[in-house]
Amino acid sequence: MEPQVDEDIDKGSKASADDIKFDAVVGELEDMLMDPYFNELHDSYLSKHCKEFTDDEENKLVYTEIFQEYVKLVERFIEKRLRARLEWFSMAAFLQMIKGRKESLEGDVFDVLGSLADFDAFKDLMLSYKQEQEGTSIDLSGLLSVHGAGQ
């Protein structure tokens, strides 16, 4: 811990205001990942499109469209939710903030969210959903945390 330096008080209070905002967003994102409404949105999108996926090495062009639409869907959901819950929230400002504090992104929530933008992970997820729909039983409850489990 750095000792507080008095003459730096303006800078210090700016930093702590940012910290408070950052922590508030992280808390909201953590809640969101546990929220059945978010999980239902996620699951319904995956189960709607998983039939297109096969475990062939070559990918179909349509996977990319499904993936890009998924990323947009989740990003829109997150932004809408944060704006509804934190009146001061601005996505542009938040993106700027996280670029300047890479060291604060260690939490599981960022692992999970970052992994959602990974095409290979997305394809694996789709294939698991497909297997599950076809009756090969898989426990879905752990899916969201599976990709964060590398930490």
Add this chain to the structure above:
Amino acid sequence: MGLLTVLKKLKQKEKEIRLLILGLDNAGKTTILKRINGEDISSISPTLGFNIKTLAYNGYKLNIWDVGGQKSIRSYWRNYFEQTDGLVWVVDSADRPDRFADCKLELHGLLTEERLSGASLLIFANKQDLPGALSSEEIAELLDLKTIQTHHWQIVGCSAVTGENLLKGMDWVVTDISKRIYMLD
């Protein structure tokens, strides 16, 4: 870039480079990709979708995307431009003469794409092992490469079948990109 993509990039543990391999159908894009990745190349059929390989190269993690080149699917190439650090344009150096006009047109079209504006450009004059293959100088002439001012570019004659010069090309493109994006680290 939205939140998820920004997070994915910020969470990268290794230095990553994204390459996009494009070119007309039957240029040898997938063969080059598999050859670089040390895979069997004896039974490769035309790519109707796309392939992705991730490999470690000189301390970088390369994500290489190879998209099919048939005319009917070239309009999908645009879905793969985002975040591309290097474009690898593959040419069949022994192709029918009339195809080089098409090849030039497609390449110069890509160079006007905003999302590819920062990408380094490697041209592989492939199939140098075939009789009648044009040299890389002749290919450079046919594709009018000397007029390209917007991108760092390099042409390398190669053969995906024998493996000749593939690493030379990869070295150039990875070095050119790393100078640009990782020098600041």
